[in-house]
Amino acid sequence: MRRPVLVPRLTPFTSTIFAEMTALATRTGAVNLGQGFPDTDGPAGMLEAAQRAIADGVNQYPPGPGRPELRAAIAAQRAAYGVQFDPDTEVLVTVGATEAIASALLALVDAGDEVILFEPYYDSYAASVALAGATRKVVSLVDGERFSVDLDAVRAAITPKTRAILVNSPHNPTGTVFTREELAGIAALCVEHDLIAITDEVYESITYDGVPHIPLCTFPAMAERTVTISSAGKMFNCTGWKIGWVCAPAPLVAAVRAAKQFLTVVGGAPFQPAVAYALAHESAWVSRLGADLAVKRDRLSAGLAEAGFGVRRSYGTYFVCADVRPLGFADGAELCWQLPERIGVAAVPVQVFTDNPDRWRHIVRFAFCKKDEVLDEAIERLHKLT
Numbered sequence: 175m176r177r178p179v180l181v182p183r184l185t186p187f188t189s190t191i192f193a194e195m196t197a198l199a200t201r202t203g204a205v206n207l208g209q210g211f212p213d214t215d216g217p218a219g220m221l222e223a224a225q226r227a228i229a230d231g232v233n234q235y236p237p238g239p240g241r242p243e244l245r246a247a248i249a250a251q252r253a254a255y256g257v258q259f260d261p262d263t264e265v266l267v268t269v270g271a272t273e274a275i276a277s278a279l280l281a282l283v284d285a286g287d288e289v290i291l292f293e294p295y296y297d298s299y300a301a302s303v304a305l306a307g308a309t310r311k312v313v314s315l316v317d318g319e320r321f322s323v324d325l326d327a328v329r330a331a332i333t334p335k336t337r338a339i340l341v342n343s344p345h346n347p348t349g350t351v352f353t354r355e356e357l358a359g360i361a362a363l364c365v366e367h368d369l370i371a372i373t374d375e376v377y378e379s380i381t382y383d384g385v386p387h388i389p390l391c392t393f394p395a396m397a398e399r400t401v402t403i404s405s406a407g408k409m410f411n412c413t414g415w416k417i418g419w420v421c422a423p424a425p426l427v428a429a430v431r432a433a434k435q436f437l438t439v440v441g442g443a444p445f446q447p448a449v450a451y452a453l454a455h456e457s458a459w460v461s462r463l464g465a466d467l468a469v470k471r472d473r474l475s476a477g478l479a480e481a482g483f484g485v486r487r488s489y490g491t492y493f494v495c496a497d498v499r500p501l502g503f504a505d506g507a508e509l510c511w512q513l514p515e516r517i518g519v520a521a522v523p524v525q526v527f528t529d530n531p532d533r534w535r536h537i538v539r540f541a542f543c544k545k546d547e548v549l550d551e552a553i554e555r556l557h558k559l560t
Contacts, residue, residue: 187301191526195510199520204513205552207474208520210346210492212543216411217452217459224415224448232444238435240267240419241446247453248419255389257397263424266431269441270416271376271405275340276302277434278372278401278420283308287337290328294527294534296346296374311336312529317537320487321350321495325359332363338370339363341390344377344490347524347539351385351489361393370426371400376418379409379460381490382468391421401426406449408492409460415445467492467542470549474542477553482560483538492543495524499536501559506538517555 180188195208215221239245245261252259259265268274275298283289285307291299293312303310311331315321328339341360343352352360364371371390378387391400405418420430452459475494479485484497503509507523514520522539525531542549 183304183307184301187297187304190297191522192297195514195520195522198511198514202514202518204518204520205548205555206520207540207542207544207549207552208510208522210541210543211413212411212492213545213548214411217456220410220412220448220452220456223451224444227444227447232447234443236267236440236443236446238440239431240265240440241443241450244417244446244450244453245419247450248421251453252389252402252421255392257389257391257421259421260424264421264427266420266427266434267440267446268403268418268420268434269438270407271374271403271418272298273416273434273437274403274405274418274420274430275299275372275374276305277430277437278403279303279306279308279338279340281429281433282370282372282401282426283337286335288333288335290331290336290339290369292323292340292342292345293529294347294524294537295340296342297527299340299342308337309335310529314528314530314533315345315348315350317486317533320489321345321348323352323356323360325356325363328360328363332367332369336367336369338372340372340374342374343390344375344381344387346377346491347493347522347527348486348495349488349491349493351381351387354388357388357390358393361390361396364399365395369399371396373400373402375402375404376408377491378404380464380467380492382464382471383489385489387490398423401430406445406452410449410452410456411463412445412449415442415449417442417445417449470542470544470546473546474540474549474553477549477556478540481553481556483556486537492541493539494542495537495539497536498538505535507535510538517558519552519555 199206245265249259249261287308402421407413482501486495488494524537525534
């Protein structure tokens with residue numbers, strides 16, 4: 175048999191930092207602030223709707239594009255941003271946002287094309303670009319008072335081979351939220367260079383301090399060239415349900431569906447009506463979730479600062495980033511591998527989400543989407559570093 179058996183373009187992606195750190199946390203009994211999933215359930219009405227769907231026999235293949243009531247609910251939710259999508263032709267239900275991103279890249283990007291990513295980037299982006307046979311070009315966010323976009327660097331990264339740009343805001347792992355000015359600059363470059371924008375907006379409902387989430391598709395001339403991706407997982411604390419969606423003009427949705435239908439075909443039949451229910455009826459629950467997470471952000475940020483970290487402010491998502499250098503450490507990855515054994519806390523080094531790790535070696539990401547008692551235990555342990 176051929177050696178190695180794995181094709182070269184996938185050899186960098188044989189494992190993920192999330193799996194590795196979660197396994198280490200489990201083995202050591204550490205408090206896991208590495209992987210971003212909540213430890214409480216979503217709204218009771220949504221859970222009951224899923225149970226009813228199972229009991230009522232909604233257990234076979236749903237329609238390929240997704241159940242009609244869910245597509246209608248997604249279109250209604252997007253209308254709150256002032257954008258209109260036809261639920262029959264411009265909305266596609268996927269197995270989470272990860273599949274939506276992979277399907278979009280497989281469908282819209284060809285071998286030899288270039289895709290711009292902002293680093294640090296969620297790790298599936300690089301793998302999906304590789305699956306498509308394309309080349310990633312990275313633009314580093316600027317580490318300062320907030321993690322910000324260097325529009326000159328974006329312009330410099332565009333070449334005649336550039337086909338698409340992948341925009342994630344609210345941004346994982348940094349917790350930044352792109353400003354209106356930053357998004358307008360990205361939009362102008364997309365129009366100028368005829369680029370497709372693929373947007374990962376899974377944290378759209380989780381922003382803090384009055385900072386708004388602004389969909390890229392709402393900027394001039396962007397509706398026709400933007401593939402908007404989101405999901406129920408972060409919105410309703412149901413990350414294991416894997417119900418995501420794509421919203422875009424009909425030709426783009428048809429292209430994405432052409433790839434998606436041969437990956438998972440369909441998914442999550444009884445969860446689809448439950449998410450439709452939640453989108454239509456649980457906006458108050460979502461608002462409370464955002465308020466609760468803001469308090470948790472402040473709780474963990476204060477604890478990290480008291481422990482000696484240089485804390486960066488989070489404006490959205492589940493995450494807060496911290497500088498390890500004030501504690502006398504130079505390498506965040508080295509520290510993260512030590513933390514579970516040393517004090518019983520797991521975190522994630524941001525440098526693993528980059529093509530330029532030296533720029534990000536000092537930054538570590540912590541997740542605060544946990545119960546207060548879990549955060550308090552982690553904070554108490556983190557104080558042992560000083």
